[in-house]
Amino acid sequence: MEIKRIAIFASGSGTNAQNIIEYFSDNESVIIDSLWSNNANAYALKRAEKHNVEAFVFTREQFTKTNEIVETLRNRKVDLIVLAGFLWLIPDNLIQNFKLVNIHPALLPQYGGKGMYGMNVHKAVVENKENESGISIHYVNEKYDDGELIFQATCQVVETDTPEMVAQKIHELEHKHFPAVIEKVLQSS
Numbered sequence: 001m002e003i004k005r006i007a008i009f010a011s012g013s014g015t016n017a018q019n020i021i022e023y024f025s026d027n028e029s030v031i032i033d034s035l036w037s038n039n040a041n042a043y044a045l046k047r048a049e050k051h052n053v054e055a056f057v058f059t060r061e062q063f064t065k066t067n068e069i070v071e072t073l074r075n076r077k078v079d080l081i082v083l084a085g086f087l088w089l090i091p092d093n094l095i096q097n098f099k100l101v102n103i104h105p106a107l108l109p110q111y112g113g114k115g116m117y118g119m120n121v122h123k124a125v126v127e128n129k130e131n132e133s134g135i136s137i138h139y140v141n142e143k144y145d146d147g148e149l150i151f152q153a154t155c156q157v158v159e160t161d162t163p164e165m166v167a168q169k170i171h172e173l174e175h176k177h178f179p180a181v182i183e184k185v186l187q188s189s
Helices: 015-023 043-050 060-065 068-075 092-097 118-127 163-188
Strands: 004-009 030-037 054-057 080-083 099-104 132-139 149-156
Touching: 004 015, 004 163, 015 030, 015 043, 015 163, 030 043, 043 054, 060 068, 068 092, 080 163, 099 163, 118 132, 118 163, 132 163, 149 163
Parallel strands: 004 030, 004 080, 030 054, 080 099
Antiparallel strands: 099 132, 132 149
């Protein structure tokens, strides 16, 4: 049986990262190899530690100007990089060497691009009086939120919803669908 190895990249609290780690914890053919963060204070690092997943913190220079991260991931035999609330644009050297999957808290191509993450997205959805929002899981290319779509799921947005209420609906979709879609991506590669 071939074992697939995942590296998770996260910048913040890491609820999606934890959900993915827990989802695959009993899966004998998938290992969460490591968690990587550009933020030494990211709570995602504590979540990784709690689940005995090795964690790495890196600088913008290491990420964009060296091959250090690519080499480390290669040496660890990582098959897939999962972006779970990771906020930096991915450099070419990672895109050229790995398959990357990201989740976005809106129905792309709407509400995507630089600066469109987290509550910024939910505020825009509410301000524009949208009647639905959702999640988009997509492959990563050299532009923000531009890679080929893999999966989308929707939720209703009603007039009385606040951005926080929309965020809660989106988190539920993320936690329900992201790990299963990752599993399908791994099976097809």
